[in-house]
Amino acid sequence: MPPPPSSDPPKAGLVHLFALLWLGGFASRLPILAIPPVIPLIHDELHLSETEVGLLIGLPLGLFAAAAVPGSLLVARLGVRRTMLIGLTLTALASAARSASIDVLTLYAATALTGFGVAVMQPALPAQVRAWVPARVPLGTAVYTNGMVMGATFGPWLTIPLVLPWVGGSWRLDLVFWSTIIAVIAGVYAVFGPRAAGESAGTAATPHRWWPDWSDPLIWVLGLAFGSTNALYFGANAFLPDFLVAQGRQDLVASALTWLNGSQVLTSVTLLWLAGRVHRRAWPYLVFGPISLAAFAAMALGGGGWIVVAAFVLGVAAAVPFVLILALPPTLSAPGDVHRTAAGMFTISYAFAVVIPVISGALWDLAGAAWTAFIPLAVCSVIVTVLGARLSRQRGAPA
Numbered sequence: 166m167p168p169p170p171s172s173d174p175p176k177a178g179l180v181h182l183f184a185l186l187w188l189g190g191f192a193s194r195l196p197i198l199a200i201p202p203v204i205p206l207i208h209d210e211l212h213l214s215e216t217e218v219g220l221l222i223g224l225p226l227g228l229f230a231a232a233a234v235p236g237s238l239l240v241a242r243l244g245v246r247r248t249m250l251i252g253l254t255l256t257a258l259a260s261a262a263r264s265a266s267i268d269v270l271t272l273y274a275a276t277a278l279t280g281f282g283v284a285v286m287q288p289a290l291p292a293q294v295r296a297w298v299p300a301r302v303p304l305g306t307a308v309y310t311n312g313m314v315m316g317a318t319f320g321p322w323l324t325i326p327l328v329l330p331w332v333g334g335s336w337r338l339d340l341v342f343w344s345t346i347i348a349v350i351a352g353v354y355a356v357f358g359p360r361a362a363g364e365s366a367g368t369a370a371t372p373h374r375w376w377p378d379w380s381d382p383l384i385w386v387l388g389l390a391f392g393s394t395n396a397l398y399f400g401a402n403a404f405l406p407d408f409l410v411a412q413g414r415q416d417l418v419a420s421a422l423t424w425l426n427g428s429q430v431l432t433s434v435t436l437l438w439l440a441g442r443v444h445r446r447a448w449p450y451l452v453f454g455p456i457s458l459a460a461f462a463a464m465a466l467g468g469g470g471w472i473v474v475a476a477f478v479l480g481v482a483a484a485v486p487f488v489l490i491l492a493l494p495p496t497l498s499a500p501g502d503v504h505r506t507a508a509g510m511f512t513i514s515y516a517f518a519v520v521i522p523v524i525s526g527a528l529w530d531l532a533g534a535a536w537t538a539f540i541p542l543a544v545c546s547v548i549v550t551v552l553g554a555r556l557s558r559q560r561g562a563p564a
Contacts, residue, residue, distance in 0.1 A: 182297045183308045185358060189293065190312025191319075192253055192350045193286045196260040196279050197225050199320035199343040201402040201422055203329070203336035205410050210336070211269055215407065215538065219526030222403035223519035224273060225280030226395070230515035232284030234377065234508045239285060240292050246358045248289040253351035256282030261344035264337035287511070297359065307433075310488075314429045321402070321422035377509030383497060383559065384506055388513025390552035391490045393545035395514055396521035397457055397483040400545075401425060403522050404529070404538040405464075405476060411535040414469065421476045428480030436488050449485050450553025457482035458546035465536035486549050490556070497559055521545060 200207075204218060213221070240248050259278035266272035294305035324339060332338035377384055405425065406418045436443070443449050460479035464472050498506040525538040 186309040187312035190309035191316035194316035198317040202324035206336040215529040216526040219522035227519040228280030233511035236288040252285035257348035264340045318426040325419035384509035387510040392514035392517030393548040395518040425476040432484035447554045447557040453482040454550025
């Protein structure tokens with residue numbers, strides 16, 4: 166039998182570690198979701214097409230895909246603290262560099278670097294949970310996931326009513342403001358991050374298979390299902406602001422993004438209590454997949470306040486399968502293959518989530534109708550429903 170997990174530090178130490186985990190999760194989503202509230206301003210100044218808007222949102226997700234497997238190797242080589250410091254510092258600098266963009270190409274370059282910094286952090290966060298709070302892994306995971314949700318919420322919630330007026334309506338200074346917060350978090354990690362004995366570079370001598378088994382159908386089903394729910398969320402954030410502007414309801418952009426992302430907070434807290442009851446069940450996918458499809462229909466056909474209501478419903482419907490699918494690699498994989506399965510899932514899912522917003526933007530440009538951007542996202546709702554129900558019947562691999 167494997168040795169029991171090490172005991173956690175005293176209560177004061179736990180609070181300290183949980184705070185760092187939360188901040189790490191917060192920083193991993195803040196720079197990505199700080200963009201949607203200012204997309205109309207960037208659109209006008211840099212003269213972006215809707216296809217280019219889709220690529221702007223898809224670029225960081227592409228880096229998430231490209232760095233999924235190498236990121237896990239970086240954690241093994243440098244340790245979680247150093248990896249987090251590298252990711253946080255690069256993210257802060259690259260995110261701030263977006264404010265100096267002179268055209269779409271320089272904006273894309275800075276955005277790609279921002280995505281790479283976040284991608285470095287992604288495998289480090291679950292590794293931190295295991296290294297720092299080994300006896301409280303579920304709670305530690307819930308803490309950093311809640312930080313991710315709050316990081317995705319704060320930008321859309323505070324940018325338009327608070328930050329933009331404070332910086333004179335400049336989208337460039339707005340990005341500098343949010344980047345400064347990430348730099349502060351990097352400083353907190355540098356000063357207060359624990360230097361655990363087992364995480365220094367070169368200490369892991371146990372040989373592990375790390376390359377995903379791309380011939381395993383489970384990896385592809387997980388990747389496409391997880392990619393679809395990611396595409397729902399990021400695609401809605403990308404096109405909802407310009408969609409509302411096209412409807413003549415720019416006044417609803419802030420509230421729609423706030424409810425779209427804020428609903429994730431409510432859902433994540435609720436699932437802390439209900440996760441055991443809905444894990445490996447088919448009905449959440451069969452219910453929330455069609456609900457997300459109905460939300461897109463309401464956005465396209467409705468108007469005014471109904472779009473805000475639909476945004477809230479979509480946020481809930483996207484969050485449920487996101488959390489449930491994220492918990493499946495440890496459940497369905499053989500114990501020694503969890504990291505390989507997860508890396509394969511992330512690679513496929515984020516690559517898929519890059520393509521969908523670009524297709525949505527291209528449809529809008531070709532058709533000249535704002536609602537057509539929601540068609541590929543609606544298809545993703547169907548994919549989540551079908552593949553999620555299939556995953557609920559998937560048998561776990563033998564030990």
